[in-house]
Amino acid sequence: MSAVSTPRPGEAGPTARPARPARAREVPPATVARLPVYLRALHVLAQQGVVLTSSRSLAVLAGVGPAQLRKDLSHLGSHGTNGVGYDVAHLSRQIAVALGLTSQRRVVIIGIGHLGHALANYTGFSGRDFVVAGLVDADPRVVGTTVAGLPVRPAQELEAVVAETGATIAVIATPADVAQEVCDRAVAAGVTGVLCFAARALRVPADVDLRTVDLGSELQILAYHDRRKSERLG
Numbered sequence: 001m002s003a004v005s006t007p008r009p010g011e012a013g014p015t016a017r018p019a020r021p022a023r024a025r026e027v028p029p030a031t032v033a034r035l036p037v038y039l040r041a042l043h044v045l046a047q048q049g050v051v052l053t054s055s056r057s058l059a060v061l062a063g064v065g066p067a068q069l070r071k072d073l074s075h076l077g078s079h080g081t082n083g084v085g086y087d088v089a090h091l092s093r094q095i096a097v098a099l100g101l102t103s104q105r106r107v108v109i110i111g112i113g114h115l116g117h118a119l120a121n122y123t124g125f126s127g128r129d130f131v132v133a134g135l136v137d138a139d140p141r142v143v144g145t146t147v148a149g150l151p152v153r154p155a156q157e158l159e160a161v162v163a164e165t166g167a168t169i170a171v172i173a174t175p176a177d178v179a180q181e182v183c184d185r186a187v188a189a190g191v192t193g194v195l196c197f198a199a200r201a202l203r204v205p206a207d208v209d210l211r212t213v214d215l216g217s218e219l220q221i222l223a224y225h226d227r228r229k230s231e232r233l234g
């Protein structure tokens, strides 16, 4: 597209200051939460050698309705081609860009107990997008051991580990009573995203993103739906 355009009446002319670069498109949070699901579905299609997909097929794979899928993708400016559908590789790239997966994110895991071990060894996410770069724990029996090829460093070195690894994401897998303290330290050391597995509501500054994974709450929600179903049947 040409960078020069003729100003319309009332618009600033060529001597005006250059316009500020357009801000990245805002995507509603509910759509952002579904983008990883679409990306996973697209990877499955790509592995099967599928080049083009319809919104219907992609929606089935992603477990959403086709209208929802089309609406979500329209937020990325992706409307597909009538009668052709979506180009799998192109759409994957668009979603990856929207999710900020164009550069690798480094992750530090705090608390290398049962869960921390499992997370450090998890290979399900793409190493291109995320790499576990540092591990810390407070237990002297755990410190110095090697987990997933990385040394477990002492808890008091958390700040140094964040600085040395350039980690921008902290995963908290400590007991709940120390979760806020380690979160505060990780944020002060420079992480901008926190994924918390401890059952504790954490506070973070406005410019830090916090996601919480709470297995207990998820099971309670399933129990609620189960109760409602049995009430309807009974």
Ligand SMILES: NC(=O)c1ccc[n+]([C@@H]2O[C@H](COP(=O)([O-])OP(=O)(O)OC[C@H]3O[C@@H](n4cnc5c(N)ncnc54)[C@H](O)[C@@H]3O)[C@@H](O)[C@H]2O)c1
Binding pocket: 110, 111, 112, 113, 114, 115, 116, 136, 137, 138, 139, 142, 155, 172, 173, 174, 175, 176, 178, 182, 196, 197, 198, 199, 213, 214, 215, 216
């Ligand atoms: N969200 C979920 O779905 C889910 C599932 C299981 C466990 N959890 C929670 O995850 C956390 C970890 O569970 P777990 O089973 O692995 O417990 P764990 O006791 O096996 O591991 C906790 C680890 O944190 C370390 N630790 C304690 N204080 C620390 C500190 N200040 N800095 C760094 N490390 C520290 C301990 O030494 C230990 O190795 C708990 O809060 C638990 O309730 C969440």
